[in-house]
Amino acid sequence: MNRNAAGPVLGRQIRHELVSLMRTPLTMILSVGFPLLFFILLAALTGNAVVDERAGVRVVQFLAPGLASFGVLMATFSFLASGLSEARATGVLKRQTSTPLPRWALIGGRIGAAVLLGLIAVTLVLSVGVFFYDLQLPGRSLFAVAVNLLLSSFAFAALGIALALLLPTPAMVVAVANGFAIVLSFISGLFTASGSPPQWMDTAAWFFPLKHMATVFSDALNPQLTGSGFQWDHLAVISLWGIGGAAASVWALRSGRERNPVSDPTSHVRASAADAVPRRAGRPPLWVLFVGQIAHAQMVLWRDASSVFFAIVFPLLLVAIIPTINGGGDLDVGGGLLLGSFFAATMAIYGAAVTSFVNMPQNVSEERERGVLKRTRATPLPTGVLLAGRVVAALVVSLLTLFAIALLAMGMFSLPVPPGWPVGLLVFVVSATGFAIVGLAVASLVHSAQAVLGVTLGTLLPLCFISDIFVIGVDLPDVLDAVSWFFPLRHASRAMTDSVSTIAAPFPWDHLGVILAWAAVGVVVIAARFRSEKANHTRAAATARRRDSTPATAG
Structure with a gap:
């Protein structure tokens, strides 16, 4: 040249x-x-x-x-x-x-x-x-x-x-x-x-x-x-x-x-939602379809290396590193809360938010772009079962992250089992489920998978800093504090950290109420959007049938 x-x-x-x-x-x-x-x-x-x-x-x-x-x-x-x-x-x-x-x-x-x-x-x-x-x-x-x-x-x-x-x-x-x-x-x-x-x-x-x-x-x-x-x-x-x-x-x-790269079977193989429908005569039972969707959705989530890293590996790393840098996991930060316990609780919530609010909705949006969701309308798989399977799959992955973080924190910092762990588990399940429903609502409103990722991740990261996820003991400006309490992440983080304190805390009715309210709004948005899409699809199909049945006229 x-x-x-x-x-x-x-x-x-x-x-x-x-x-x-x-x-x-x-x-x-x-x-x-x-x-x-x-x-x-x-x-x-x-x-x-x-x-x-x-x-x-x-x-x-x-x-x-x-x-x-x-x-x-x-x-x-x-x-x-x-x-x-x-x-x-x-x-x-x-x-x-x-x-x-x-x-x-x-x-x-x-x-x-x-x-x-x-x-x-x-x-x-x-x-x-x-x-x-x-x-x-x-x-x-x-x-x-x-x-x-x-x-x-x-x-x-x-x-x-x-x-x-x-x-x-x-x-x-x-x-x-x-x-x-x-x-x-x-x-x-x-x-x-x-x-x-x-x-x-x-x-x-x-x-x-x-x-x-x-x-x-x-x-x-x-x-x-x-x-x-x-x-x-x-x-x-x-x-x-x-x-x-x-x-x-x-x-x-x-x-x-x-x-001559080694073939990576997890890089580009993307099974469709329809592939999770069992091939058998007649309509399978709903529970069979539901279990199939859970398995399919987990497979999709686990195959994405970036998703696995930021939802599971990243919080595990922070649980190990941040308390070590800041005085040790057994450091008492007040209110019967140890530093290691605090970050174990907040990183578990963060991991659940990434899996349920970011990764899973993005995967659903990608399948919608490829026409997978549209094709499932011609299968025995109801849309509600498909979405419920995705929510449960995200919850399962989030629970695995929670247990991995708990084992790491207790092993590294010799943390005791908190007396409020049953409440913490309930808070976690409600939070992860609520995040997933809100994430699907975002995916139903935003049509591009890349845009879904931008909206969810661009919302989550700022909220993490003002919702007691990455920092502790900082007095927020009044405006940021008010904004943080409006969203469910702050409530999930506070209820989760209260549950791992060595001092018994009252049952977090208020925090759970806010999370469930967001989930209810998400359900309404999802139902409205999918009804609208179904109606549009029905009208388009009817128009196509009328057009096909109209005899051609000689010019």
């Missing part, structure tokens, strides 16, 4: 990949929206107090670098790795390499798009910090910030490509990439302005490049420090990791690993 044409080719490929990323709601939410949203919410929760009256330094001065670094990490490592692995498994990468597009442009386009997406996340966080929270950007170190961001972005991109090419399946890549990203983010202090993790955890964090990147970024934005902001020891560690990732990627590409 002509060298003069190399630049335009790479530029067009970067633009193509960036547009593809921006059309994926999950990517935009977690790599751009997630850091910005967390920055705004943490600034509100901490009050953005002044920590240095003389220099006017506020808390956000130490929050912004960590959350901006998280955006870079997710865009250039997690999503680059998962996207490339998906393209490899589906044969897209193999087909692209057989086109006139050079391999370097193909890989370079993905890297460039990921780096730009990470820089967009950084720009948004810093801009919001400057214009709304008095964040200071010292001119002395802006060049060092730019070098650190670019060097770290390319290092994480090289590691992400190596991960995508070396691991055999997209499911494994998603689990490893997101697992490393979340764990390293917490032990590297990205979500806190202060804190003292155990010595072994701090030592482990310094071995990886994320801690070094965040440290250089934070020190460069610290007005209390002087100098250019360059810290060559930290940049050297980041560079070594980048060189290692690049070497592994080049070896994998030269060995042809991108052309």
